[in-house]
Amino acid sequence: MTFRKPWASPLFPVSRRDFLITAVILLCAVGLCFILWLAGSIDGFAAPVFVLAVLLISRLTRGYLYGSISVILGVIFVNFIFTYPYWAFDFHNPGYPLTFFTLLMISLITSTLTAQAKRQAQLLAENEREKMRANLLRSVSHDIRTPLTSIVGSTSAVLENPGLSEREQRELLENAREEAQWLIRVVENLLSITRMGDAQARIAKEPEPAEEVLGTAAQKFRRRFPQVSVTVSAPEELLMVPMDPILIEQVLANLLENAAVHGRAANIALLLEAEEDFAKITVRDDGRGISRDELDHLFDGRLKSRRPADGDGKRNMGLGLSVCRAIVLAHGGSITARNLLRGAELSFRLPTAVPALQEVST
Incomplete structure (x- = not known):
């Protein structure tokens, strides 16, 4: 019996790439707020900056983990650093629950829409691959039937007409060999294109x-x-x-x-x-x-x-x-x-x- 690791859930995937994206965006948000603070324009602007940060993180990362983390950190930064009284928590501020709820909703909605968009893109790509393979099989099926018919006809002529001259038998057998070699190349191409279409192939x-x-x-x-x-x-x-x-x-x-x-x-x-x-x-x-x-x-x-002009299609x-x-x-x-x-x-x-x-x- 195997147990699924909680951090391996597709809703909360752990990724170094997503971690770096989250860290960079939050650092940029904090840096922008400090610049506004030094310019004397921080009041009222910190919350929108972190709303944008949460939106970007939720859009660029997978699942809900990093968007949720950015919500918690964003609310802490806004309340503790960039809202009066500075460098202190103010749980009596009526805007505190609203800020948290707004950031959380933005994160959840954006993450859900992002997951749906990625899923739709994946489905479209899979449909295109299936369509390409279907078109490939349709285009090849008729081409394979023609040389098979020629091989059967040539070999049957040799077997059913023992009175054919050696030169005539040789021509028929050479024709059958040529068609068989072409069929081998077709099969090799089909196998190769199937391999190229396999996402797990290396x-x-x-x-x-x-x-x-x-x-x-x-x-x-x-x-x-x-x-x-x-x-x-x-x-x-x-x-x-x-x-x-x-x-x-x-x-x-x-x-x-x-x-x-x-x-x-x-x-x-x-x-x-x-x-x-x-x-x-x-x-x-x-x-x-x-x-x-x-x-x-x-x-x-x-x-x-x-x-072609010789009728070989x-x-x-x-x-x-x-x-x-x-x-x-x-x-x-x-x-x-x-x-x-x-x-x-x-x-x-x-x-x-x-x-x-x-x-x-x-």
Whole structure:
């Protein structure tokens, strides 16, 4: 049997941050009242100053604990220090109970409204995450069905037609393998974006040579797209970047595949640059660029499948790019896209100095 600690109640949470906020605001209120006192204008002004202090403390702290403490201290300061007779309690003052009651009501009402506002904001954020996941599943469900149908058709053709030539069988099997590999990448992206959306997920980051990560991603890409030329450019000085190399390779794989499949690029340049406290990684291609409508929603996962000229409409770049954004944001970076005179350029920046273990937030 476990017992709940009384100070662990969500109505009266203990926090060093809230304590410091309370102490600073009360000290400022006391300091302002002393200034008014020295100026000979304290009479009648001390109570409104502490009313404002209680309001700010109740608004900026969590629960009712620090607002209640500020009420008690505020009434003591007003009665003991800033009300005649000074430096003495006057319990016969008729305004004393009214001051206490007013400050207490302000604290309770403000704390309640603040808790409700935070709860509503949390509910809105949860609704947005659920809406994003629902939209993601709807956009991916059709895309997954198409390659599955192709795999079943290719394998069935091989099994049901033993008279097919070796070349025909090989073409069908290669097509099934290509579709299966694409499905694997879709599943990896889905798992990654689910991980990025988990508030409890943590990304372990270690300093990695960014040039090697780019080289590995480019090498894997060349095996899948041998017809596309990829060049890697990096500074002479080794650039160490705190990252999860597997996730960053996934970002690069998605960006490179997007340039090859959707951009129809023949040449891709993969660039690494150092910018102050960041490492900038750019994927630049000579393809057909990005339409203006897609550019506005490139990384939010809401892009529809765009059917290429060959009729293959299964390649939805919205999923992969939304995964890129989630991974880069989880690393504390940013990602952007723009069109060039010919082709497009997608860049993301990663901080070069961050804690080794960082909590992911969405």
